[in-house]
Amino acid sequence: MDVKVTSTLAELLESIPVAFPQIGETIKGTVISVGRNEVRIDVGGLAVGLIRGPEMDKHADLRVGDDVEASVIGLDNEFGELELSLKGAGRKRSWDKIKELLTAGTVLNVKVLDANKGGLITRVEGVPAFVPVSQLSPTNYPRVAGGEKNKIQEKLKQLVGQMIDVKILDVNEEEEKVVVSEKAVWETKQESILSKFKVGDNVEGDITAVTDFGAFVRFDTNLEGLVHISEIAWQRIDHPRDVLKIGDHVRAEIINIEGSKIFLSMKKLVDDPWKSVAKKYEINQWVKGRVLKINPFGLFVELDPDIHGLAHISELAAKPVKDVNEIARVGDEFEFRVITIDAEAHRLGLSLRKLKEDEKEEVKA
Secondary structure (H helix, E strand, C coil), X not given: CHHHHHHHHXXXXXXXXXXXXXXXXXXXXXXXXXXXCEEEEEECCXXXXXXXXXXXXXXXXXXXXXXXXXXXXXXXXXXXXXXXXXXXXXXXXXXHHHHHHHHHCCCEEEECCEEECCEEEEEECCEEEEEEHHHXXXXXXXXXXXXXXXXXXXXXXXXXXXXXXXXXXXEECCCXXXXXXXXHHHHHHHHHHHCCCCCCCEXXXXXXXXXXXXXXXEECCCEEEEEEHHHCCCCCCCCHHHCXXXXXXXXXXXXXXXXXXXXXXXXXXXXXXXXXXXXXXXXXXXEEEEEEEEECCEEEEECCCCCEEEEEHHHCCCCCCCCHHHCCCCCCEEEEEEEEEXXXXXXXXXXXXXXXXXXXXXXXC
């Protein structure tokens, strides 16, 4: 009885085709351990494969549980395991697949593995891929005042472990470089939303970020536009944070759309005070002004909340001035004389110099 059962089992096992890997064959497996300079792979439960030394790929970031393809270069090493290589046909197949994905413009959902000051690191088809900071979507772009690299890296590190959608942007197999873009996916999604807006439309939304060069406004369905510092107000502004903060609700006009980039203007929704500057000020009029800022070439002066003027260094005293700081400090108030008005260019020239006798006669006349 026992002999018959054993015989039947042996016949059954013999009838099941088991394809054991052969040298030169490309096999698929799952990483079961990662050492300092070696990786072991479970090959479908049939055998364990070892990748080590020169057969490792320095660019690969393999982890336990990863699926991988490798080429068989030996059937029985000193540990009774398959000897494998990541540099054979399997590696070539990965690069071919990456090129196919690039050509097709396929959207890939990848995991952020690490971050540095320049961007994020992920993997595509087992090959390390890089997401430059410039290719991040507005949601993940690290808006850091002053562009401090350490703070940028801190913000990028917060994305490690998250899944993001990307498209392959560039592939260089010789240098083993893959560049992917999250922004490209975001731009595609925005196209249908952007189509309902045009230059001249008025929008309103909340300030989401304030930078040295302007402020970002989020409106409609997660759209974001930039208000450049020159488009915030008619008067001169040293820094956007002086007049805006995150969370402020503002109105703006769309002044340009370039691809997925939207440019806004807040000042266009406010009457230009310079249109009526001639009604307020005239040449040779003496007006009270407060020093807003001191530059080597002169003083920026506030005449009223809307109109600012410049007192050039040559107009600060009868004698040549070497250092503007010897004449005034920020916050000082003086009586200035209006010497030029250019409403179209939004410029008004001021002087601290007194009128000469012959100039006074001309003014009286």
